Amino acid sequence: MKPGVPVCVLGAGAWGTALAVHAACRGDTVLWARDAELLAQMRRRGENTRYLPGIELPQGLRFEESTVAALRHAAGQGLVVLAVPVAALRELARSLRDCWARGDAQAPAALLILAKGFEQGSAALPHQVVAQELQGLARAPAVGMLSGPSFAQEVARGLPVALVAAGAPALTRCAVRALHGAAMRVYASDDLAGVAVGGAVKNVLAIACGVSDGLQQGANARAALITRGLAEMARLGHALGARQETFMGLSGMGDLVLTCTGELSRNRRVGLQLAAGKDLQAVVRDLGHVAEGVYTARTVLELARSQGLQMPITEQVCALLERRTDAAGALEALLAREPRTESESPESGDAS
Template identity: 55%
Template sequence: MKVAVLGAGAWGTALAGHLATRHDTKLWARDAALIESLSRAHENTRYLAGVTLPPTLAFEADFAAALAHAAADDALCVVATPVAGLRALCRSMRQAGIVPAHIVWLCKGFEADTQCLPNEVVAAELPEHRSHGTLSGPSFAREVGQGLPVALTVASASAELGARTVAAFHHGAMRIYTGDDIIGVEVGGAVKNVLAIATGISDGLGLGLNARAALITRGLAEMSRLGVALGGRAETFNGLTGLGDLILTATGDLSRNRTVGMQLASGRTLDEILAALGHVAEGVRCARAVLALAQSRGIDMPITQAVCRVLFENVTPRDAVQALLSRDAKAE
């Protein structure tokens, strides 16, 4: 299969490396210097240092050429840009006059300005396109790059897109499950990042494992309430893209969002943390959108609200925790 991966961050690079062990894969980045470095070293020293990429992986700086590689009915286009870049990428496809037949995206979050999920962005920008969906689940790019086991879910209304994604990715140490609850999968992938900031704050303050377990469990309840209100199915949030992704992101040392929370607990400012991080922390980008959507629907999300107060209202982590602990008792 011909596959083009659009976006050479850590996750796009790791998945391109996996795909290239079996398929004719090209990895595209808009940064020509990054493509040159990848071609020379077969390693993404900027975003995935220490992971050697397979010699079969090709690199492409020309956007139209990358699209053309994945344009045919028997090919696949993998969009590996952040949510913030998804709309512009779709528009660039239209401007180039090449929209691949089958598109699967990897980004997790809500678009900050519009509060749109990725599938809503794609539907607005590519209204005639039908074979598309999201690939999501509990996954750290470094572990995938190292060939360690991982399980992901592709969600789409198109059975053809699901089958093509399975054919591309389901080999080696990677398992791919299929489903059609694209809203549920995307809400889980977005909200878990906000909740991971909360658990990072808790861990950074030394509040213990009991507090971490409580945050994960009650956070899952928040995620499920919002997801069902937006049209997702409740059972989705007990699967890989809900509970599974939440556990990984809230507890794993490789989690950028958990790192943000821990650094906030240590007293560093958000600007300092993001400048040092060097990668996207989607929980910071979409926290306001998550809270706004919840409030507009009358959904109680106290953990999310506490995270937003710490991120954007200069509330100290300890004060935010105290506010959560002082809430009235209620039935579970």
């Protein structure tokens, strides 16, 4: 049965396109992109050859280059999905606010963010960026995030995936109604801070795991990095108001394991290439996609330090990205740390 929630996906990168493919198989869905040439190519070929090659787009999926027309599709009781990187999120949110404030389109019931990371400069999480831009809007939609262990290619192919929609009840109800079904399970959470922090920090830790794998340090080392990385993630999340149990769920441990071990992980690929001695700028250029961990690492470390927390894995990732050490030096620095008890309290800032 069709869920009856019109969906508007803003952003036709790999993840935005994949979610639009899933949503279009369940209900009326529009995919928007700023790049008119990309949209024309998708209409013509029935495939997003730039970001999601090999995936046939559903015939029911519609494409729209007009922001106003796309937003009108989800006006009232619909769901708008923001599928752009963190760096582009504020500008897009501002354009939506202006559109709704002018009355060009009615605001939707819910606004769901896919971006994972912290905004450079402000250190704001994605939902905070959007909330700041929507302040003062007479009828603002409920704002939340969708996260969890998910590679776009697998979602687009209809393979099983479990995600978590985080936000107020109105947001999670709308997201679950629009997206839960077929091979996708969508769980609800009210710990927006926890889900956002998990999605941001796991990308940094995936770079560390890629470095370890690139140096052929073995499965034991990878497991240690994931486990101690999870401790770093939870430590920062606790300081920013998140609940500890969130980090044992899909947006914490689940996404961390996938991003640190999966062959499709862009951030892990960055680590692998850095371990091989390649230049960071060349690695990022050759990816063709955004690897958020590269841009998030410094912000994560500065936030930790402002809270009096130790995040040694993140610290070494920053040193490597900023060319203050090489891959072997980063590994040596981690191994040289003094021994500690495993279960330090988050307040102590003493673990890892």
